[in-house]
Every structure is written in structure tokens, then in C-alpha cells.
Amino acid sequence: MNKHIKVIAPGTVKATAQKEACKECQTSCQSACKTSCTVGNQVCQNR
Amino acid sequence: MHVFKFGGKTLALDPITGTLLEVDDLAGEVLKLWHHLTPAEITAALSDRYSVCDLTEALSEVEELAAAGLLDAIMPPEPVPTDASVGQIKALCLHVAHDCNLRCRYCFAGTGDFGYERTIMDTATGRAAIDFLLRSSGPRRNLEVDFFGGEPLLNFPVVRDIVAYGEEQAAKLGKVIRFTLTTNATLLNDAVIEFLNDKQMAVVLSLDGREAVNDRMRPLADGAGSYSAVSQAVREFVERRSGKNYYVRGTYTAHNLDFATDVMHLYNLGLRELSIEPVVGGAGESYTLTQDHLAALCREYERLADFYLAKRDEGDPFNFFHFNMATYGGPCFGKRVSGCGAGCDYLAVTPAGDLYPCHQFVGQQEFAMGTVFAGVTAPSLVNEFSRANLYRKPECLRCFAKFFCSGGCHAHAYHSNGTILQPDALHCELQKKRIEIALGISAFRSVQ
Numbered sequence: 123m124n125k126h127i128k129v130i131a132p133g134t135v136k137a138t139a140q141k142e143a144c145k146e147c148q149t150s151c152q153s154a155c156k157t158s159c160t161v162g163n164q165v166c167q168n169r
Numbered sequence: 170m171h172v173f174k175f176g177g178k179t180l181a182l183d184p185i186t187g188t189l190l191e192v193d194d195l196a197g198e199v200l201k202l203w204h205h206l207t208p209a210e211i212t213a214a215l216s217d218r219y220s221v222c223d224l225t226e227a228l229s230e231v232e233e234l235a236a237a238g239l240l241d242a243i244m245p246p247e248p249v250p251t252d253a254s255v256g257q258i259k260a261l262c263l264h265v266a267h268d269c270n271l272r273c274r275y276c277f278a279g280t281g282d283f284g285y286e287r288t289i290m291d292t293a294t295g296r297a298a299i300d301f302l303l304r305s306s307g308p309r310r311n312l313e314v315d316f317f318g319g320e321p322l323l324n325f326p327v328v329r330d331i332v333a334y335g336e337e338q339a340a341k342l343g344k345v346i347r348f349t350l351t352t353n354a355t356l357l358n359d360a361v362i363e364f365l366n367d368k369q370m371a372v373v374l375s376l377d378g379r380e381a382v383n384d385r386m387r388p389l390a391d392g393a394g395s396y397s398a399v400s401q402a403v404r405e406f407v408e409r410r411s412g413k414n415y416y417v418r419g420t421y422t423a424h425n426l427d428f429a430t431d432v433m434h435l436y437n438l439g440l441r442e443l444s445i446e447p448v449v450g451g452a453g454e455s456y457t458l459t460q461d462h463l464a465a466l467c468r469e470y471e472r473l474a475d476f477y478l479a480k481r482d483e484g485d486p487f488n489f490f491h492f493n494m495a496t497y498g499g500p501c502f503g504k505r506v507s508g509c510g511a512g513c514d515y516l517a518v519t520p521a522g523d524l525y526p527c528h529q530f531v532g533q534q535e536f537a538m539g540t541v542f543a544g545v546t547a548p549s550l551v552n553e554f555s556r557a558n559l560y561r562k563p564e565c566l567r568c569f570a571k572f573f574c575s576g577g578c579h580a581h582a583y584h585s586n587g588t589i590l591q592p593d594a595l596h597c598e599l600q601k602k603r604i605e606i607a608l609g610i611s612a613f614r615s616v617q
Contacts, residue, residue, distance in 0.1 A: 124230045124233075125226060125227075125230070126192060126193050126195055126196035126199075126226065126227040126230050127181075127190050127191070127192050127193075127196045127227070127230045127231070127234070128190065128191040128192075129188065129189075129190055129234070129239065130180070130189040130190060130191055130611070130612045131187070131188065131189040131611065132186075132188055132239050133183055133185075133186030133187030133188035133189070133239060134186075134187060134499075135185065135186055135187035135502055135505060135572045136185055136186045136187075136238075136241055136245055136502065137186075137238075138501035138502040138503075139245035139246075139248070139502035139503075141501060141502075141503075142248065142503060143248070143501050143502075143503025143504050143507070144501075145254070145257070145259060145309060145503075145504075145514065146309060146310060146311045147311075147500055147504055148313065148347075149259060149260040149313055149509065149510055149514065149515050150504075150508070150509050150510075150575070151262075151509050151511070151515070151527070151578075152508065152509045152574075152575075152576075152577055152578040153449070153509075153527065153528070153529055153578045153580055153581065
């Protein structure tokens, strides 16, 4: 750990921007009148 | 960089890469300026409060992270979908019943009828919906059908037929349909439970929490409260599927701004998979949430987070849907940019087989997209929705939470602001608060 900063989670968002989405992952309806998802709690179907 | 506090820690999120850091006050100040000023300018800006030596140290750590690709200020270019992939359907919300045996006061579906006559879907239409999904899904293998309403179990025979038909037809094509069902739990008898468990169907069960809270907003058709029967049915159902593959989902309103107490109530009923959501719509009603409630609601999410962490520390944790967050991993960039997929990947089907972008647009003729028999006959709507990604939403581009939220609900946006490209402001603020807490919880998980 550095003196001022600790990495909790290294980001992977931009690293996946090179590939086209396979679109196999779960639908993430964000309507609060169903059970709204954030995409952040979705799982990649191919991982 | 978005710098915020959670549980006594100072955390920093790089919105572009998704990197999450724990920082001291000095590093937090440096990171706030990092994407906007040069190191020399940052030193000059902060030298009245910190020593040059400390600033140099902190800047060096930040530069190290940037060199490793963990910090970045530049958005990747917008992914352009191929023509062939636009309009390939992945999921359907099947309204098998535009009818309900409850009369929930906040129901966006007009207590089940969506503003039209009370009706149910017939078998032929249900099967046609499956055929439409399979022929419209292109190369996608994993498909989804959500049984919705109204109350879908008012039409259980058709649900059962659609599942059997869907499994059979999908298997012929080497595809899989994942079925889910959202129910008020009033019609969960032995036959239904056995079927849902046998099919391993994910089930969302509606219950708002404390008896008085639930019964104020969720009366039966005869006006009596639903809590007693529903809470008993939910507990029995969860027990009979060994506590797996379900969510109990509540709605909070202006009448229960202390909604964390309702989550605690559900927890004390023995339920461990929980979600509670802000009420939608109802402008001018006494239950409607407004910006005036925002500060209280944010404090309540913090109180809920304290309860969540306390139960985890006691060794009897629960899942709260909005606090689950994959900070390392999670979906790819394309998914994070495109959001829910309503109107392009995902459509709602009425009992008559009419198609709409999602359940919240049902009955609005300007959003009619075709039928399961004729297919999509409004390609302009498909294009409009498929292009409604983060890059078309200026407010989202400025938001730290964009890659965790992906732009919010199109329907809320449209109903609040008249365009699917401008998200509902209150729901944005609530979403940001929940994302901060989810990230904070993940930080505590990593440390321990």
C-alpha cells in the first residue's frame, strides 16, 4: 500500500471497450416498478 | 474523479476506468483536480493547505496509477452496433394478465388493467410470442421471458403452457430461455409452487414491509389488507425453495421515508434476498416522492447500509439488490453503455400480442411497435431506442455513475421530461447514492 492511496479495485471498464458486446448477458431493466438493476450488478455471461 | 465518504473512509472512483481507491484527504484533493490541471497547477492550488513534500508524494502515487492505466479522463469512442444486430430481440416481458386481485394505490398499471379492459393472454398468443422471440433473436443463445401483469398467476395455465412450449422450441434451435415471474404471492398454491420450483424459475415476490405500510398501499380488491396472507405465503414459498432464486421486492413511498425499517422487518421475517424501490409516478398524490424528500431518503439508505454491514459482521447476512456491485469484473463496456435495451433488445407484449418498448410504455399508442404475429412494424422506434445510449445523454456523460447505471430508465425519463434522453432527476440522485454505498460496501469487503 502506498502512503496516500490504496487500490480497492482496479477498473476494467475501459479495457473491455475494444470488443463488441456479445449481448448474451442478463437484461438489466432499470425500472423501479420492476426490480431495477444497475448494470454494475450484472454478470458477464462469458466470464 | 468522484471523491466521497463512506463508513469513515474517503473513497475515489475514476468514472472512466471504474478504478476504486481508498485515499487520505490530501490524495482526495489531488484526485479531484487530476483530470483538469497539470501537476504543477495542482501543487500551486493546494500548497496553502499541504506541504510541497506531501503534495509531491501524493502526485507521484497518482502518476503511478495513471501510468498503469488505472486512471483515464478520455471516453472510448461510441460503439456502433452493426445493422444486423439492431432489432435482434433478447427478452420479452409477457403481460399474461392485464388483471389483478390487488388494488395497489401506486400501481403504474392502473391496478392491473393498464387503463384498458381487464383481460388475459390466450395460449395461441403466448406461443406466438415465443415464436417471435426465437425468430427475432439472431445468433443470441441466452434468452429471457418475464411473466408479468397485472398478476400473472391469474393466468397460470397459460404460463405453464408457454414454459413448456418455450423450452421445447428453444431446444430445437440450441437456445435457452430463462423464465422469471413477478407475483403478489396471493395465488401461490401447491401446484404453482411445485411448478416454479421444478422449472427453477426465478421469482420476484411483492411485499412492502411492515403490515401498516403494506396494507396502506396494497389492499385486496375488497379493500382489506393483503399483508397477513402475503407475508405468510412468501415465507412458505421461500422455505420450500430452500431460500434460493427469489427476491422479495417492496416499494417505498412518501408515507414510509423510514423504509430501512421495512427492510429490517422483511429480514426479521427470515427473508434474505431483498429489494425495496422508490415509487414511480403518481404526480400530485400524497405518496409521491419529490426532491423535497431526497435528503431524508439518502440518510435512510445510509441507515440501511449500517444494518446491512452489521448483519454481515454478525454472520447472518442478506442481499440487498441495489448494494450488490461488481467493482472488479461485471459487464463489458458495450453493456454499460447501452443500458436496459428496452425497445430494441427487450420488448413488452400485451395480452393481445401487441408490442411496446417495455412494460411502462404499454398502452401508449405513440410507442406501439407491432405485434407478435406481424413482428416489429416500427423500425424507427427500434432505431430511436437502440441509439439512446450514454453518448446521447449529456447529463449522463457528466455523471460519475454512468458506467454503473448506464443511463437509467427510458420510461421514467420520458414520463418525467418528455424524452428518453433526459433521465428523471430524482431517480438519478437516488441511483447515485445507492451506487456510492454499493462501492463503499465493496471497499469494506476488500479490506476485511
